[in-house]
Every structure is written in structure tokens, then in C-alpha cells.
Amino acid sequence: xAHQAHAYHMVDPSPWPLTGAVAALLMTSGLAIWMHFHTMxxxxxxxxxxxxxxxxxWRDIIREGTFQGHHTPPVQKxxxxxxxxxxxxxxxxxxxxxxxxxxxxxxxxPELGGCWPPTGITTLNPFEVPLLNTAVLLASGVTxxxxxxxxxxGQRKQAIQSLTLTILLGFYFTALQxxxxxxxxxxxxxxxYGSTFFVATGFHGLHVIIGxxxxxxxxxxxxxxHFTSDHHFGFEAAAWYWHFVDVVWLFLYISIYxxxx
Amino acid sequence: MAAxxxxxxxxxxxxxxxxxxxxxxxxGHGGDSAKTWKILTFVIALPGVAVCMLNTFLKEKEHSHDAxxxxxxxxxxxxxxxxxxxxxGNKTLFHNSHVNxxxxxxxxxxxxxxxxxxxxxxxxxxxxxx
Numbered sequence: 059x060a061h062q063a064h065a066y067h068m069v070d071p072s073p074w075p076l077t078g079a080v081a082a083l084l085m086t087s088g089l090a091i092w093m094h095f096h097t098m099x100x101x102x103x104x105x106x107x108x109x110x111x112x113x114x115x116w117r118d119i120i121r122e123g124t125f126q127g128h129h130t131p132p133v134q135k136x137x138x139x140x141x142x143x144x145x146x147x148x149x150x151x152x153x154x155x156x157x158x159x160x161x162x163x164x165x166x167x168p169e170l171g172g173c174w175p176p177t178g179i180t181t182l183n184p185f186e187v188p189l190l191n192t193a194v195l196l197a198s199g200v201t202x203x204x205x206x207x208x209x210x211x212g213q214r215k216q217a218i219q220s221l222t223l224t225i226l227l228g229f230y231f232t233a234l235q236x237x238x239x240x241x242x243x244x245x246x247x248x249x250x251y252g253s254t255f256f257v258a259t260g261f262h263g264l265h266v267i268i269g270x271x272x273x274x275x276x277x278x279x280x281x282x283x284h285f286t287s288d289h290h291f292g293f294e295a296a297a298w299y300w301h302f303v304d305v306v307w308l309f310l311y312i313s314i315y316x317x318x319x
Numbered sequence: 320m321a322a323x324x325x326x327x328x329x330x331x332x333x334x335x336x337x338x339x340x341x342x343x344x345x346x347g348h349g350g351d352s353a354k355t356w357k358i359l360t361f362v363i364a365l366p367g368v369a370v371c372m373l374n375t376f377l378k379e380k381e382h383s384h385d386a387x388x389x390x391x392x393x394x395x396x397x398x399x400x401x402x403x404x405x406x407x408g409n410k411t412l413f414h415n416s417h418v419n420x421x422x423x424x425x426x427x428x429x430x431x432x433x434x435x436x437x438x439x440x441x442x443x444x445x446x447x448x449x
Contacts, residue, residue: 092404169395178393186378190371197364204356211353220360227368243388243418245411248396 065130067122074115081107116275120292124284134291141295145302148265152306155261156313159254163318170249174318179251180243181319187238188315191231195304198227202273202297209280212287221277224300228270235263255314262306269303272296387418390425397422423448 062068081104088101123129129137163174171177182188201224208217239256246256276293279285285293399422402408409421416426424430434443 093401096404171395176395178388178391178396180388183378186375190368190375193368193371197360197368200356200359200364204353204360207353207356211351213353216353216357220357223360239413240415241418242413242415245397245414245419247398247411249398252396 065132067128067130067133069122072115072118074111074118077107078111078115081105081111120279120284123292124279129289129291134289137291137295141298145298148302152258152261152309155254155258156309159258159314159318162250162254170251174251176249176251179248182238182242182315184311184315184319187234188311191234192307192311194227194231194234195307198224198231199301199304201227202300206293206297209285209290209293210287214280217280217285218277221273221280225270225273225277228266228273228300232263232266232270235259235266258310258314262303262310265303265306269296269300272299387420387425390420390428390430392423 084100084104084107086104088098088104091100092098166172166174166176175181201220205217205220205224208214208220244252244255246252273296276285276296279292284290397420399409403410403412405412411419430448431445432448433445435441436443
């Protein structure tokens, strides 16, 4: 009889770490090829492999945790540490772009006109769409908290409603930002103002899309009875990530949109 | 005015966190906190979004008739050190010809350009640039 005498999860052999690494290689080299030789094949192949890897790896984790019972309390604790460490690494990622922004804007060079915003840049009004975006993300933080409490109290219908509302708010933010990007009177090629603005807000937008997708997966899982009132770490991880995305936006709004205008 | 809406939303959130803790303490294990957050959603969060939507809509209407900013061929803007890997290589990913000028001006506009001799500090000639 094969019983383990410990509460930890000795994971079965899996090909997904390897396919993930290969995907990373193809995407990065593919990006370089696209930039210099104008063909997207390698990069697209890498992207496809990445999507397949993510789908299958996370599907396997859900099977191990939800259906096979491998996610005991110590295992869950490890997953919590993992998510916290990952989010911390993302905080440092954004810190870099804020550093770039403050470096350029606190001491604007003569080439820019010695001022910030630089000469010739028409900034966005922080009290129009950016303010709406702030309200949308703050509201989504309230709705995701409603969802969490609903799950903890075993309120299935409310959990589904509040989670759906959160995701819709996330989509609304993305749509508003896409419209702002199209209507902006400045571009990424407009010196260091354009670079810092679009790289910082662009990576933030990508994280909103990732966060919305994570929440959407949680919605599908909630609908399929995966979560119990005591054990729903996948949802908690998604909610932590979503709050992180909200906080990054607040810093972006204060620094780039408001102070930087 | 709209900023007030956002500030009050943020202030209320922090004082409401205290209220939530009190409620949770009173109810033992916070047995009906979902209701609290549901109320917060429909009374504060979503109306806050609605107010900001109205504000945005009104402000957009106010200056939907504005012309795009005047084109000045600054060298620190519209940088093109390398072709973009799409299209003609000259337009950014979210290029909007109504509000984004290319390095030599807005598309479809004609400009009178003066050619300046920096060494002798004089205008050499005026030309029409499409």
C-alpha cells in the first residue's frame, strides 16, 4: 500500500516546466527576430507554447488540489508564501519603472526644455478618464472583497454575482485605457515622457488583463463547485493579485497622471 | 468636484475598515460581512463610478470641438531612431492621425517650412512641405 507518512505534496513528474522554459526562449529570441527581420513566426510559436503550458500546468494543479486532496494545510501555506513572494517580485518590477519616471521628471534635461511635462507635450487631464479609471478599480476592490466574504459564508449566488461584477469592472478599465491610448495626443516615441508613460501604464494594463483572467478562471471554478467555505486559496491568490494591481494604479495615478501633469 | 468623490470614497474606505472590524468583533466571526460589502458596493463603490462616468462624459463634450495641438517640429519628440516592425515603420502602435503628428507634421496637412541657416543665423528660404 503506497501511503505517504507526511503532509507534503511530492509532485508527479511533469513536462510543463520544460515547455514553459522553451516557450520563454522562443518568445524572447522571436521578439529579437521580429524586430530585425520582420517575421513573427518564432515569437508566435513561443506564445502558443506559453499558452498551452499555462493551461495544462494550472489544470494539473487544480486536479491535484481540488480533486486529489494534495493541498493539505502545510501545502497551502507553501502556496501562500509562493504567491506573496511572486507579488513582491512584481512590486520590485514596477519600482524600476517608477524609478525611471522620477529620475527623468525630477530633474528634466535641457533637451526637454528644462521642465516637466516637457515642452510640446499635452498631458491628459487627470480628472477625466484617469479619475474614472481610479473609481473603477477601487470599486472592483470592494466587489472582490464582497466575493470573498460570500465564498466564506457559503453564499453561492452572491459569490458568482460579485465575482462577475469584479471582472466586468476589470474589462471596463481595460476598455477605457485602450481608448485613452488611442486618443492620447502624445505617443511612446515622444521622448522620455512617452517612454515612461506608456511602459509604466502599459505593463500595468497587462497586469490588469492577467488579473481579470485569473478572476475569470476563479469564476468558472466557483460555478463548478471547486471552492469550499474554508478552502479556496486559488480565489484568495487572485484577490491578492487584484489588490496589488489596484495599488499600482493608485501610485501611477498620483505620480504620472496627477503630479506629472 | 469629481476629485471630492474619489477622496471621500478613499476616506470612507479607511473608516469603514474600522467599522468592519467592530462589526466582525461584535458578530463573533463576522457571520454577515458579505452583506456589509454588498451594501458598500451598491451604495458607495458603484455610485462613485457612476459619478465619475458622468463627469467624464460632460468634460469630453466640453472639448470635443478642440483642434489638435499646433505642430512644432521639436527634435526631442517624435523620435524615430529605428523603424517600427509594422506597417510603414513610421507610426506608433496606437497611432491616431487626428491627434498624433508624424515627425514632419500631421498627415494630410501642408506646412510652410522655413529653412534656417544656424551658422549665419538667417532664413535661407521658405518651402511648402506636404
